[in-house]
Amino acid sequence: MTIDSIEVLFQQELKDLYDAEKRLTKAIPKMAKAAGSDELKTALTEHLEQTKNQVQRLEQVFEIVGVKAQAKACPGMKGIIEEGEEVIERDAEDTFADLGLVGAARRVEHYEMAGYRSLIALAEAMGQDQARELLEETLEEEQEADRRLEELGQQLLEQVSQAGDEDEEEDEDDEEVEEDEEEEQPAPARRGK
Numbered sequence: 781m782t783i784d785s786i787e788v789l790f791q792q793e794l795k796d797l798y799d800a801e802k803r804l805t806k807a808i809p810k811m812a813k814a815a816g817s818d819e820l821k822t823a824l825t826e827h828l829e830q831t832k833n834q835v836q837r838l839e840q841v842f843e844i845v846g847v848k849a850q851a852k853a854c855p856g857m858k859g860i861i862e863e864g865e866e867v868i869e870r871d872a873e874d875t876f877a878d879l880g881l882v883g884a885a886r887r888v889e890h891y892e893m894a895g896y897r898s899l900i901a902l903a904e905a906m907g908q909d910q911a912r913e914l915l916e917e918t919l920e921e922e923q924e925a926d927r928r929l930e931e932l933g934q935q936l937l938e939q940v941s942q943a944g945d946e947d948e949e950e951d952e953d954d955e956e957v958e959e960d961e962e963e964e965q966p967a968p969a970r971r972g973k
């Protein structure tokens with residue numbers, strides 16, 4: 781189909797995003813299952829529920845613009861999901877594995893955010909306020925999901941940094957003990973009562 785109007789372009793991008801969201805309803809459970817931290821597991825599980833709702837919201841948008849809800853393969857999201865699967869499969873210790881998952885999940889959110897922003901601009905140009913509002917609701921959820929993942933990533937990073945610091949402190953303590961021994965003065969003779 782020749783794209784010769786904002787409407788047709790909107791339809792194409794809508795179908796692409798519809799495919800992306802539908803793929804995610806299958807991919808996010810795998811990521812949640814792979815998550816070690818309870819917080820990360822919960823964040824992903826809750827975003828899965830939002831994602832299912834986002835699929836329905838896109839179906840509402842199809843209805844508003846009078847087009848049959850149809851997915852058009854989204855190679856971009858397919859690739860990001862494949863990368864996420866690689867992250868799950870690679871050999872990594874607990875917190876590092878979770879940090880990798882956070883990065884993979886945030887890539888998903890940013891790709892979605894870019895897609896929704898494009899669609900919102902097109903809906904605005906078309907004067908489709910109802911569709912725009914629905915898309916903005918989803919964009920807000922994607923942004924919130926990304927912020928939550930960012931915070932979780934920070935916490936995980938602090939955990940691994942602290943674990944590293946503690947190792948260093950142990951080494952320092954050993955050194956201090958040695959220094960104390962060197963500086964130790966003879967104890968004053970105890971006076972009798």
Ligand SMILES: [Fe+2]
Binds near residue numbers: 801804831834892922
């Ligand atoms: Fe989404």
Ligand SMILES: [Fe+2]
Binds near residue numbers: 831888892925
């Ligand atoms: Fe999302």
